[in-house]
Amino acid sequence: MTDRIAYYAIVRDGTGIDRATGLARRRFTPDGRVDESLRRDLGWQASSAIFEWDMNDVSGRELVEISETEAAELIERFQ
Numbered sequence: 001m002t003d004r005i006a007y008y009a010i011v012r013d014g015t016g017i018d019r020a021t022g023l024a025r026r027r028f029t030p031d032g033r034v035d036e037s038l039r040r041d042l043g044w045q046a047s048s049a050i051f052e053w054d055m056n057d058v059s060g061r062e063l064v065e066i067s068e069t070e071a072a073e074l075i076e077r078f079q
Helices: 049-054 068-078
Strands: 004-012 022-029 032-038 044-046 061-066
Touching: 004 049, 004 068, 022 049, 022 068, 032 049, 049 061, 061 068
Parallel strands: none
Antiparallel strands: 004 022, 004 061, 022 032, 032 044
């Protein structure tokens, strides 16, 4: 079974995904949710960004759900 993955562009309040400053993802696995952020070396690491956003515990940034294609385009841009 393939995990379902939701991708989120990290943007400053009021800007669009074309000005994203980061990328996060939430993988839904048989063992539960796994939240990760893209690192500078383009690897994924555990992150609390999505959880903090879910709890409204962020200021000055916003997460915008994007497609897998848009996430791949962001990764390409970050290279």
